[in-house]
Amino acid sequence: MILNTGIKVLSSLIILTCFSLKNKRFESRSESLFQKQSDTIISKELEEYIKEERKYLDSQCVTETARAQADIKKGKLVYFHYFGMVESYRSNAEMDVLLKQKNIEVGTALYYCTVPPELQNCYEDVMSKEIDRKFGPKFIDSLRHIADVQYVKKNIDKVYDFEECDTISRYPGSKSYGDFFKDYEKDFWKNVHYPDEFEYRKDKEFYSSISAKFTLHKNGTVSDIDIDLTFQNKKNYKYSSYFINEIKKFIKKTKWIPAKTMGITVNSRVPLTLFFK
Known part of the structure; x- marks a missing residue:
């Protein structure tokens, strides 16, 4: 999609450029036409790309939500460390052990700045809400506190x-x-x-x-x-x-x-x- 867009835009730019070079007496007119048509082509292609991407993301979110709901019915729960936050928590190893003791699996996920928040990590969001529902909204924070204390005691001379x-x-x-x-x-x-x-x-x-x-x-x-x-x-x-x-x-x-x-x-x-x- 992106490659085709680039080829179309490039071709249009070449045609418009040749037209302006061959018609010197219409130079100012052709320059404005060149700019106007170029902007129109790019904006239309970009708009189409955004629509297609939105459809794909909507479809992915629906699929991931359904998968999470199916896993929950099977008794599966997963807690996710988000990329960008993983290193900020020194006690992730201790946290993972505590989660597994509660039969909660551990995974990692990413945040994408170019994707609408409501359309990314749909599987992870469903799992997070289910963990809160089953164990209470303060469960993860209390577990993190215990994990942090364990980490410090293990690293008392650090x-x-x-x-x-x-x-x-x-x-x-x-x-x-x-x-x-x-x-x-x-x-x-x-x-x-x-x-x-x-x-x-x-x-x-x-x-x-x-x-x-x-x-x-x-x-x-x-x-x-x-x-x-x-x-x-x-x-x-x-x-x-x-x-x-x-x-x-x-x-x-x-x-x-x-x-x-x-x-x-x-x-x-x-x-x-x-x-x-």
Whole structure:
């Protein structure tokens, strides 16, 4: 279908182009005719293609819905991991075991951005609704929670990314997760002073900053401190060692609160970013 469309459009374009070259005195007229007919051909072919595709998808959805209903009558249930979400769930292996204990099979599915949502994954949607009907709407979420706890317990010595952990403050004295990001920077600059010849930021669109990442262990100790420093004004790089030493001292003397994930204390990687004036 697409190949035939391309050939038809190409042929029409060649004919119209030849016509315009042979008729110089009608150049402006032929150019407008060329554009108009080309657009008409393309839009008609595209419209026809969309109609045919819609018919096919409608037919597929009806078939997949019927297949799912037939499988359910046979006692078959399938839970689907959707592509694009699979890697975001660290506990899929544990989840699969729990599902199979409930006699629920496991599969994978894709989302297509070019296909109307109501016409894709029709088999999967029917199965999802049946699982909710049979076990309750909170069943999958409760199972995922159990799977996540199992995963953490199996990987208790792993160093977790900051985002994998519960939203609790890692900084002492901060009342909330949000305060964490403001309080450590405020306290750092209370005791760190700019050198006399430090050149402050002039361009408001660009920032100078110093970033640090470190491993915060379950017992509260820190290790593996990495520092990255960027100055808008290159003359300030002569103060690099001063600021690097200051942030290392700040990290080491702070009594950080170990992270938790699923309520379990774990090792984590902590990022800090501080901006210069």
